[in-house]
Amino acid sequence: MDIATENKQETSDNSNLQTETKEQEEISTGDLEIDIKMLPKQKKLNLFNEIQNSCVQQNIGEERKLKIASYMRETLSLSANEINENVQLKALTMLEDFFTYHDLIVAFAQHEMKQKIWEKDLSNFAYEILEIFAKSKGITDSYILYARWAAFVEIYDSEKIDLNIFTDILDRIFDDNNEEEKEVKTCMPIFRKMVTNDYTTDDEINKIFWQSTTKLFQKFAGFFAEYFMNMGDDEDENIMVKLNEMIDLILRVENLAKEQNYDITFESKLKEEVANLVTNQLQRFVNKDILSAIDDDGELCLNVLIEAVKFITSHFQEVYKQNFEIFQRLQEYSFAKNLYIIYDEKITETIKPMIEETTKSFKQESQAITVIAAIQLYEELKKFSQIGTENYHNCDLQLASYENWFPSQLIKIIKTPELISKAIASENDDSSNDFANYKRTSSAVDSMALIFTVKDFWAQFENKGKREDEALQFIVNELCRLTLDYIDKYMNKFDNDESESDTYNNRLIKMSIAVANFQFVLEELQGLLKNNLQEFNFIESDNVREIFKNTFKIIEDKMTTTIEVQTEKFMPEFQKWVMEAAADENNRDKFLDDFYNLLTNLEKNLKQKRFETAKKILWNQIIKILPQILDDAINDNESQEFFSNLKEIWLNLKEMNLPINDEEKDIVANFEESLEWYSMESSELLYRQYEHQSKKISNTASATVICSIVNNKLKIEILNARNLNALVPDSNCHSFIKFKPIHKEFNSVSSQQTKVHENSHFPLFEESFEIELTEKQRKCQNAAIYFKLKRKLPLGTVSTLGEAFLSFREIPIITDENQKPLRKELSFIKLSEDECDGVKTMTVLKYRKKSNDETTKKILIDMKYRDKAPTVDFVKKQMVNVIRTSYRKSSKLIPKLNM
Template structure:
């Protein structure tokens, strides 16, 4: 019942696990189902296969608990109605061999009466038993049971008639009473009363029967002790009537014959006042009588009718007349015996044991392996009396029991504990040769009968479910072997003859083939038989590769479960009892067998796997049949072998490297390579399907990516799970496969980015009767985020594949240089893939911005044309940009948003440049460009934060708009401002230098022109007629002032002017922004109509100090004279576009004159 309950519990747990798994499978979303339909759940079959195998390891153990021997159900049924745990010979050969050793018991149909009569004449034995009952010895159960009950019991046991019984009883009554001896062993005494002056005694014991007090027996004297130890034996003949007799035990203190002088010599050994009194008394007695008698310590009386027939060991109190207190205690062993020929007595006893035990087994119907040595009360009484009255020692009786029980065990299995207990009593006598040669021979012959049944338990371990009963049985059997191994069998006895053990390897009869050797061979043969059995009973009719792989996988799982069962239930017992590593021996055998059936088959399957040729994610024609089923079964087998190998490493960490199965991974090399080829194709297919099914909505509210990104990373995860569970042990193979996986995963990442980009093409286009424009949508942002999410997973994925660990191992195996080269190769693959994916993101962002360009351009042009009118073009432009940027900011991560902002400004710059070029050709007025500039500033103010990185193109565009938006007068002044900045960088001029001073004092501008130096020669005589004119700029704000002019200094290159000028300014003029002083040095023409331009220099108003100090005290300013040379300046280009204006045309004419037409000559 207990076993049934346990099985039911395991079944319930297993069913719960299966139901949970089924519910999880049912929870698959429709999306997941559609994704997996494209490849038949390829990645789940491999990635999840390994994960589920690990998660369901417990349930597999449950299955093993429930029926690791399910394949051997036929073998179990063959046992018929026998007990599940009854140990029978393994085959017919064993049965015949054992029967040959069973003497008269070889014929199973022989009656019990025939069995009894074959060993001893029934009349003699029956009469002997009746005689012993009549002359019962000792106080035993037989006294309580009564003679009649014993007579009835023995009559039933021997199966005799009443007439026969009465005849034998009458004959027994006429026989003379047996000569019975009382065996007494005086063992020790304690707490004896001191009788000597030194506080001790010299005790000895006298023992006798009260019926014959003249026959006294004495022990030896133990000097100076109150706790003597004797261990001395005595045999006292018993009278015919012992019912009123007693055994007397007297403890005496021995008093040796000593003189008075010798007595006085003990004065120093006296102890206490009592001791002095005793010594004085002894001296007085010695002096008076010349001697001293022994002194009684105490007496114990034992009624003979209280002594059991089997004997007893008892402590008795020593008492003394006139003494209330106990004088000590004495320990004795008491038993009865008789004188009879030992061989005859043993033969009788063995026959008696056999008759009684067979009778009791028949009556009680006790189950096999249950009887453990307990007879009924009547049986116990008869057996005990026979031992006593036959004079058998306990050891001889035990040998008889061993011989009889081992014989009966052949027909009715007895408890193995019974044999173990008997061995406990026999080991030491056998080791010390305390047993007669005849009994020793009998013991080993009987042991020879028992061994087949013990070994059969070991051989049948595979055919039984491991439960408490079987574990206990194995433990009991191994205990028996453990005890037998302590003994040395006779050299001329073969305990394992070939006729009895045909399955053992051949060995010479007189060789040192021990019990342990037989056990080792039994374990091996048992494993071999079991392996052959499960192979034969699991072969299917289908010989296809898939069926063969399934068959091998099933065999491996069965033998692994068998080894696990051995570890859990038996291994520790085997090692502790007999020093055999049971699980290790099984594993060593099984691993070799697995190699034999699996290596060639796996290698052939891997070689014949159909090549998987494809271009992009499309199969070539010859690959229309996908080799997926073979791959699935192949790696199920790989996983099974891997778990088996890991089991072996746990069993034998030291020897595991020597097992052939450790190289199993080499069989699968071609299969793994083929799987990776299939995987990359399946991954591309699934990615394409995932992008197609992606609704482009976030997976949930907490993330900014959609389903296709999750599906893609799921592929990566399944590949990682597959690789981690594959746990490829070879470093070089690891590198090859990891390099392949990294390359394929990177390829998938790039492919996903491309497909995601195409997925959102055309989204965001808005058309209405008034306009067509592009709006940034959430779908575009999700596409960008998806690609980014996948790209971020590439590098962690390579790390999780164990790339770094493999590189480190390669450095140990090969060289650091080789390892670095390999790592660099992988790093380059990863970097290239990440860069490619990043470029896809950039291209996608550029596409978004380029789609915004037409609407932005149109709104910019409208805004420029209608800026100062009641138009909402600017508002619409601002709203358009704001809406799109808000979407980007909300949906993109920070990095991609910043990247997008920069692209927006770059695109805006391109748009504005295009607008500027187009409208310059249309000769648009400056106000158009000014309005564009204002619009741009509004946008920059609204959308461009101060901490943004500068956009060079945008800055150039902004300056170009500002220049073209200036009115002509402002543009002329801008030309001069540009020249002022340009001239500041001059370090030395070929046109000469001009020295001046200037200051503001209130609204007065004071100018002092001191001199000029090294002027360029303008006249043919190599000299110059120089004067200086000072222009205040911008000229349109200083038209009411005549430009100050110095006197002309003729024919000199070093004119000394020393002239001062004061110009009165209005408040507005004084505060004019960007005001300039232009000093123009000219060469005067003879008539004054064609003055030549020598050079010019500028001083900005902001560089002129405001002070009331005399100007003469101010530092001189040395100005390098220069001429305009840069016609490519933006302001000059803008001026050239205004040739239709008179003012611009006149300015450019004068500007070109200022530039001069010839290079200056070097002055003499």
């Protein structure tokens, strides 16, 4: 080709180039809504190149980007045959540049339209390009889905993760309705590798893909960890729902990796991210400035560490509480345990050397306030350590040895409460057997010795300076706290000590020893304030005095409370004790002796003030419980002996000589009245009923008797009877007198009677009787002689005309000749079952009948039937008996006939 021709050719090419450039400019600056499908193929390619170049310009506007996206769709909507491979490669390259161009991503972050642009426009635009490329290469949808995953990793390799996009990508990749996914055994690499190297092997592709996936897991682990460590995003209400979805998707990704022998465990990524966040959190508290201040200000250093451990403890607990549901879903990862383990490692790594450095120099010139800070730090570490030991037993936790980070002398002081517990636990339980000599137990002495050791420990440190009062108050609080700790633990042991071998009164004895212990530690603490605390140079401190004052009051209240509570606990046993004592005379006497010993020992063990308090509380409980015992005994039909013993117990308890308040007066009065009636012998009750009724009757039959007790013999002489017509108006009066001593001691003694005097209203008996008495019978002052005036009727029947009673108290015991026997006129009346003038005699007698008192039962039955006419059957029976008797007598007089 000659030069002219060549120049002409060049001119033609330049002209064409200028034409293309002009057309391109027109497209770039013209109306973007023209129909791109009408353009020639070359112009479409030029347009594609122009769009590619425009996308990487920093000054591209949001509206322009959307227009470009619209044109790109139109351009790439051409069939695969219309776009050659070069165009395809350019399209793919443009897409990668478009997604990974950093300035473009940053630009998106500055606009509220970011999510809309990415999710609705640009992402769809990317998918369309991938689908066109896939169709031209014969790539399945499943491979495209994995390519999308890789693209996402590539885009966000250096950007903050977006949870919405991440879930959208995973949703598209792991679609349960996508059957092709189940057949996928290899995965596509990132785009550039896929299009630039057609000879990449499957293993290389898998490796590249899972490397990208590892990156993505790292990103999401960072998001996941940050979310939990910051307690979640309150602005996104659906955050928990999305996280739950993500957990399921992540587990599926892991399972797919395991099938292809790749280890991309999410747990390891998560632990790594959490560890970084925990490190950052600790660095917020512990920095170089604090590290450099260890030698200058140990308190400052320790206080910083205290705040750090407090934050970690509360943060861990709050994270676990707020995200419990997620943690339950993440059991496979043991997220909560791993989080704790990370904290455990980081605390040990960061804080342990600082504690050792700060506390190793504790000495006399050290400020007490610094030592206090060390104790507070110890307590905070203890709280966090307990979370691990209680919940994660099989983990090798470094914090388990946190005690070794502190000086041994400090640990000994910190563990004083444990030593107090041991002193109480090792105390000899048999000490309560030596009541007479016991004032306090070994636990009280040992515990106060420990508390004085604590006092001596604090006395070695410097307590001067601007924070002197703060330090001294802490020390006094510790001494008082330890004292109260001993009291609380001793009370707890006492409350839980339910030894079956305890006697009824042993609990009160142990209570008195407990109170004596409390009194001892109170006096020791008071002496500490008065004498020994002068070495601290704060004896005039009002705050310190107030602390002691409050502690003294608490101890006083605890002593009173102990007496009240333990006395109240004692009362069920006391009630049982009284019931057993009332049931048997021997038990009663033993009870009275034991109760007297109980009061004696209480008085020995307690100060006078405490003893009076104990007596008053015990007395109030007794007043409450004895009326209840009485009511229960009446309902249970207890015997007269029970009530008699109960009365004896009450009379002895009253010797405590404690006042009865107005509210208790009526209760006690009613109790004593009822107890008086129910404790009487039946003989005495009958005699009282007789005495009460006989005073109201003036005209009645009477009899003269002479009675005495001589040489253990009861002598009774019945002289005569008078005025029987007051009881039997007709002349048919066949009378006699029957008598018998009544009392439980006389149950074996038979009745005796006079002869029958017929047809006389003034019979002259003049008969004497003697009854041999035992020693007990002779002393029965509440016994009585029961006389019955009886009438014999035709046919052999007998009726009672009246009764009279003579009390043993009236019968003299004759010991010399100058003494005279009792001569008394007995009035015979018919006892009534009606109550008279509020007298409870018959009520008690009827009750006594229910309790199977034989004497009372027989007398009341006689009273019931004495005035009733004989029945027809009874009369017939009596007539038959008379006829038989007459026949027997007459047959003896008739001689036998010889046959």
